[in-house]
């Protein structure tokens with residue numbers, strides 16, 4: 001672990017920090033071997049072999065025909081909101097990463113914050129309906145901490 005940090009003081013500080021969430025790190029050697037391959041090929045952007053592999057593997061897991069990888073989730077949310085023709089107001093959870101709101105705001109859409117469920121930390125479906133106005137065009141659910149939000153309830157409200 002130590003080699004990831006500049007100094008042991010920095011490592012100490014991070015050890016004591018109270019993290020909201022931390023990613024799992026998979027097989028380092030496997031990952032680094034892939035990075036070596038990227039550097040050997042000198043193909044760093046635009047439709048390289050690993051992007052294609054990622055898209056086809058994700059499509060297989062998701063059971064869909066097409067997957068298009070994006071540079072980050074913020075841009076993906078912006079593109080999705082444009083593709084869906086969202087405008088006016090969109091209801092989002094009040095507990096999420098701020099990019100959920102930014103991606104909409106940057107498309108000229110007003111994010112409207114719904115309450116969260118204190119147990120799951122996901123959007124509370126009961127709090128959505130009172131927020132619907134004639135300007136509402138969508139609801140964004142977020143799977144906080146990787147725990148799925150109640151998509152069935154949200155979809156039925158949306159319909």
Ligand SMILES: Cc1ncc(COP(=O)(O)O)c(C=O)c1O
Pocket residue numbers: 071072073074075096097099100142
């Ligand atoms: C729910 C959610 N949406 C969007 C983002 C933005 O992702 P990115 O940093 O890849 O743009 C994050 C990042 O943590 C997120 O947790």
